[in-house]
Amino acid sequence: MNLIALVGNLATNDTLQVVALGSVGLGLAGGVLGTFAVLRRQSLLGDAVSHAALPGIVLAFMLTGTKAPLVLVVGAAAAGWLATLAVLAITRHTRIKDDTALGVVLSVFFGFGLVLLTYLQRQPSAAKAGLDRFLFGQAAAMLRGDVVVIIAMGGAAIAVLVAFWKEFKLLAFDPDYAACLGYPVRILDVLLQSLIVAAIVIGLQAVGVVLMSALLVAPAAAARQWTDRLGVMAALAGLFGAGAGMLGAVISSTTEHLPAGPSIVLCASTIVVVSLLAAPNRGIIWQVLRHWRHQRRLGLEALLCDLLELATHHHDPEHGHSLSALAAMSGGRAGLKRRLRELHAKGLVRPVGAGRWTLTAAGRIEAARVAASHHPARHEDGCPT
Amino acid sequence: MTAENRVIPALQVEDLTVAYRDKPVLWDVDVSVPPGVLMAVVGPNGAGKTTLIKACLGLVRPAAGRVLIHGRPVEAQRRNIAYVPQRGSVDWDFPTTVLDVVTMGRYGALGWFRRPGAAERERARQCLEMVGMLGYERRQISQLSGGQQQRVFLARALVQDADLFFMDEPFQGVDATTERAIVALLQDLRASGRTVICVHHDLQTVPEYFDWVSLVNVRLVASGPVNEVFTPNHLRTTYGGRLPFLSQRADPKERAR
Incomplete structure (x- = not known):
């Protein structure tokens, strides 16, 4: 792949610009929100949420019969939230630890989603086609409507995060202390988790449910290597996510039979590897x-x-x-x-x-x-x- | 009733029972702490000392009983209470600086949406100076020693400008110099009329550092002035008779025998 040709393509090709803009948006939101998921040691929860979104997407389509981006995103978010609640309920009311609960919820939801998807594909309806792209992501199919949803939801999620920055920082560092100062920790927790769910679901179309959590975790993990400040870390993670998203999506769109998810995640992983090795102070080198x-x-x-x-x-x-x-x-x-x-x-x-x-x-x-x-x-x- | 009893207690715990999954951790505890004392909460491991503090702060929900701070429920007194949690309760690799952590003590007074500004940072610097940590403001918190971490947490509590302090093992894992510095600070707080309640482990130093003590082992064994309730009998009840280290200092009668 010739990088110069790629940039040239990007300048002239309308479809490619849409794809690039959308993937910058979802990478940015994933990176910034992922910072908090990583610092709160909830990376696995992100994985469960993204896998669990699959049945939500399929059910949303079965119930409404449309593939409008907003409908599918709402379905994904609802299922993702249900999965989060299931994990919390299991850890609170049984003796099962959270890693096991995450594993159980992830596989049950994802399995159910695959069953629904298979059932749907056996139906002789024309509109069914295309939902399987949510498995590994297909950035090339992104339309203007998708990008509008990504930018609106991603922008809103980041705006809320910035508005409650001080509260979320306190929540991530020392939740008990936040409660002592009188902050409603439970509500803040739900709010932050909702923002993370939002960041996950807007990325599902391009990256796919299987690999979406990588876009949440990888940019944040890489950013942590370069800085000791929370604000800088979040900004860097957003930058890394946006970069990986755009590069991966564009490479995938211009290469035949290369799904966008793996391509985006490989770009993000490259950033992680370089950061782990070369970052000053923390880098292995x-x-x-x-x-x-x-x-x-x-x-x-x-x-x-x-x-x-x-x-x-x-x-x-x-x-x-x-x-x-x-x-x-x-x-x-x-x-x-x-x-x-x-x-x-x-x-x-x-x-x-x-x-x-x-x-x-x-x-x-x-x-x-x-x-x-x-x-x-x-x-x-x-x-x- | 004497005049002393009519003073509204800084902390009043009534019939407090806390249970985790049907297992009682604290059972029917009544404690009344007058304002202006330095109180140690002592008891064996698993006696519910930390739970007692967390229940006072409203961090764990009691199965029964209530807690009053200066005569009012804890929710109405948030501005007046400061908390120093156990050092190990947070991730010290969190990407933030010493000044930032100390400034967090002002977040309660700031309220929603308002960002800490120059005034908050200046107050944080003053409190860092009080704990002898001026010059460390820009330090990443993972680069601190255990004693320095403890002092940062203390500074964060001081910044709150509270009059009732709850501290969970402030001397845990700090060296002798830091311990003396912290004790001096606590005594300064008491001298200025503040009330300090510390979970404490070293029985030897209780009479030297504190003037009030609560002995806890799921139930309250005794609570009151150190010279009245810090007795061998109460200690034996609290620790179940196994007290090989029963301090000589705490036990002048036994030594005389």
């Missing part, structure tokens, strides 16, 4: 690098201390110490020569004859400082070994 630097510094300091200890035994600063003596002290020859070369480059040690080394004047001062900083109480012999 940085952590490994920091660990490695630390190890190296400790190795050099230990060697300095070993040399200092040998020097105090000999009283003669000109006396060189053999590699074998140093290897015996530090427990091995591995990397010993490299460490000596590094210290030599820093002017802390110097060679005395063949293969023998001693501290320079600067080296003695540095070694004493290191020893003192590691064991301030023991001063003389306190070396990190």
